[in-house]
Structures are given as C-alpha cells and as structure tokens.
Amino acid sequence: MPIHNADIAAIFEEIADLLEIDNANPFRIRAYRNAARAMQTLGRDARDLVEQGEDLSELPGIGKELAAKIAEIVHTGHCQALEKLRKQTAPGLPDLLKIPGLGPKRVRALYHDLDIHSAEQLLRAAHDHRLQELPGFGPKTEANILENLQSHVTHEQRLKLAVAAQYADTLVDYLHKMKSVNKIVIAGSYRRCKETVGDLDILVTAKAGGPVMKHLAEYDEIAQVVSKGTTRATVVLRNQLQVDVRVVEPVSFGAALHYFTGSKAHNIAIRRRAQKRGLKINEYGVFKGDKRMAGDTEESVYKAVGLPWIAPELREDRGEIEAAENKRLPKLVELEDIRGDLHAHTRATDGNNTLEEIAKAAQDRGWSYVAITEHSKRLTIAHGLDKKRLLKQIEQIDHLNDKSSGITVLKGIEVDILEDGKLDLPDDVLAKLDLVIGAVHSKFHLSRAKQTERILKAMDHPHFTLLAHPTGRLIQQREPYDVDMGRIIHQASQRGCYLELNCHPERLDLLDTYCQMAKEAGVLVSINSDAHSLADFENLKYGIGQARRGWLEAKDVLNTRTLTQLQRLLKKTM
C-alpha cells in the first residue's frame, strides 16, 4: 500500500500522544508534532523524496532520527518505535486524550489508579463518582468529564470556511451591538483563510472586558459556556462550533491580533526570533524587560523583529519568514485582480441561470469576460451536452456576443476525461471553442499510475486548455484521487496548459501547496467559481484565499489577464 504524507503524519501524532501519556520530555513530544505538521504541509510526497534519495533531514524540524523514521515508514509501512510504544501503553488511552479536560497527566492518573482505558469505563466511573476521589480531581472535574462524554464532544470537528463564515458574521453583528466595543476581528485560521476552521478566535478591543463577556454569554446561539473570565471566554455554539473571545486594550491590538491569528508554528518562529534579539512577545506587546517596544499594530510587531508585515494567509512557517527577511515576500493576488471567470454552467445543463443572466452578472462585477463551460454528454446526471447541443450553444454565444458590449462570453466546455484519457467529445467540435476544460468525474479509485496516465494523456490532447478541480477532493467528504501531482504540474509546464483552482467551498482544489508548486514550475492557475448559479460567483473570495495561501501573485493567475492577453494564452494551447 502506498504511503501518503498523511499516513506518516498520523504515525508521528500517535507517537506524540503515546509519549505524552508516557510522561516523556515535552520537547521531544513537540518535535514529533512538528514533524507531523511538516509532513502534512510538505507539498511533495515524502515517498517520492525518499525514493529519489533526497536528504529529508534538510527539511525544517526533521533531523537524522525523524528522517530515518520517515524512510522506514515509506519502505515498510510501519514504524518500530510506534509499535514498541503501543505495546507498553493500554490501547484506549490515546482516545481519552481527545476528551476535553483530559490531558496526559489525568489520563495517566485514571489508568494507574482506576485502571480506566476506555471511554466506557470512564463513563461508568464518573457515574459512580469514583473520579473525584483521585488526587487533583474534584466534583466539578468529574461533572465536566461526564458532560463531555455524554455530549460526544471532541476537539476534532472542523467546519468548512464558508459554513463557519455564516456563524461568524451573525456573532460579530451581535457583539457590535455593544456600544463600548470598538474593533472586532476574527483571527485564527479563519483570518488565514484555511479551508476548514476548528474554532473561531474573535478579538475585541474595548475599555473593559467584563461587560463584553457578559454580553457574549447572553448570545442565544450558545449551547455551553466553557470558561469565562474578564478578558477571555470560550463558548460552544449550538452547532458545536467553539468560539474563543478575547478582549484587549487598543495599545495591545496588533500584538493580540498577531498572537490570535497564528499559526502556532509561525508565532513560535517569530517569538524565537524575538528572543534572540532580547525581546519578549506576548499577546500584549513586544517587550524589552518591562519596557513596551511595540504592539499597537501588527506592522509594529513585525518591525520589532526586523521584518515587514506578513499576510495572514502565508503564516504557516513554510518559508514566509525567510522570504520576509530577504525581502522576497510575494505580492499576493486579490479579488480585484480578477478580470473574469473561466468556469460557469447555465440552465442548458445543471446550472440555474440563462446565458444572458450569467453574462449580465459577470458584467455587473466589472469583469471583461466569462466562459460558459457546460458538462459533456457522459455526465448524464447533469444533462451534459453532446456535439449537437454544444454546437447550438456556440451559436447562441456568438449571437449574444454580437449584440452585447462590455463583456465577452467565451465558448468552452467542461469535458469529461474518460477512463482511457480520451475526451468525451469529438475533436471537430472542441476545435470550435475558446477553451477546453478537462475534468475527471468518474473512476476515482484507479491506481496512482493509471490515474496519472489518464490525466496526462488528456492533457496531451491538442485542444486541452485547463485541468478542472485537479485532485477531485471534496473537503471532509471525499479524499483526493491518488495521482502524481508533481508529474501533472510538470506536464502542464511542458505542454503550456493550465490548472484550475476551483473556488467551490467544498472543493478549493487546487490545494495551497500545489498552487505553490505550480507557481514554481511557471504554470498559471485559473481561479474559477464553477458557478451553477449567480450567487456562486461570491465563492471566488474563498478561492482567492486559497490562492494566497499558495503564495500566488496576480501574475501567476490566468484570469487576471486582459481579454486580449487571455485569448493569446488560450490560443497557444489549442
């Protein structure tokens, strides 16, 4: 079975969990967690790196030991160190760590003193009031554990960004109703535009925290107040979304915003940098001894450690600090840079709107062009177009372009890539189009080799322009298909075709790390809504967020080009 980066990350996380329960050196535990994160955000397959004989200990956070373990996992599928730890730890203990309020110390106490190693045993013991007899436990701790067990709360649920945004907006509006509240910013992974968010970190400036906390606790969408102090509170909404609210004074706003935006890895790296300069950074500011040096703005925090401001989307400790140091930060693409959308459907297939409505909506957005790209005939469920119907649509678009001005409707297709790599429509009709988007909508479970060959063959087709949603993943629903994205990006650069970043909140595909690889290979990415209704054009902002996480600049994006430039680029591929 092929080993994925996620598999290696999971092994390192499990080792870290087991080491925690084993009361190991906390920094050793952190090293494993750092390594797990490094694997998840690597971009390239560790498997490929190992097979190519690359030195993995060059990767940040990976030393000799961990490099050897990665190689071992790639070659054998197992990690002896993990097997050994598993043998010496009761099997259920790592799961207990996931229960809120239970950390390694308490899990260890439960096991040693009460022989508890499963959620069921824990539930029984809590019912029988045996937990509160343990040192360090008391009636309240016992009651909290019981409640968390019964409500099946864990730390693991994450919401898609677009879903979290709905709850965030309502809550922010509610908080704004307080007159004493000054600024409200949602920080955390939300501000970094991660595709999913685990919780909302809301930062508030106000004269006093107490009243804000009281107001928050009275919000009618709250299911549970987990903790509430004068400057900080944690609540859980009815949909299980956790919200952390923090109140700071304006003088600390920048430091707090930086602190609560994260990522954790980025913050640690910045603080280390501060430490080397004899400074201390916390959420209140930048300090030299007791003297405040900076903190009212984020810019001042970065400046204190000798860096320019770094955009939130880049803050993952994936090279942004080095880039800032060397004055090589990208000037990230913005929504305003987009001049058109290259992927939209109409009522002719599974869209909700007419050709005219799409054109009008695109024009209203100030765009110069929009491409109509229906599904092709194999996708019967979407009423995909055959040659005859596509020819008819081409005529309609020509007619529309003749009579309208201010927007150019491009003729396209989202043609199915068949299992053998052929396209689902004949060449003569594809030749009449401005662009041909190839898409995989079937046979997701082919072997890596077959899936890769299938897509590479499609990309070789003389009329192929753009690869739609390149990995096929649906966030939290369907894994990406197993495909060698390195080869696909290479092929795109050789062939002179493009990759889509599909903005649908469930897709956000191309992934950020692949955006970065495409950029490095000189492959332009098209940020497309895949609109099936006019409202879907709004999703472009999520795609822009993802593109920014992938370090893309306007120059790296296909649909920031003017119509003339775009047409020239599209012709090159046809």
Next chain:
DNA sequence: GCCGTTTTCGGCCCGACTGTTTTCAGTCG
C-alpha cells in the same frame, strides 16, 4: 528530538482560566 550570529550541549513561546488547594497543576489555545 531538533538546533546553532551565546553552535555539539543545553536550551526549546507564553499566558488565561478552572478547579483544587491555600500557592499551583493541568489544560488549552
């Protein structure tokens, strides 16, 4: 277990809140 402008040992980011204990450990972000 990683890492090095204090470099091969001895550090490793920093603080709020809770509950239990009475000055702090544990958990969490």
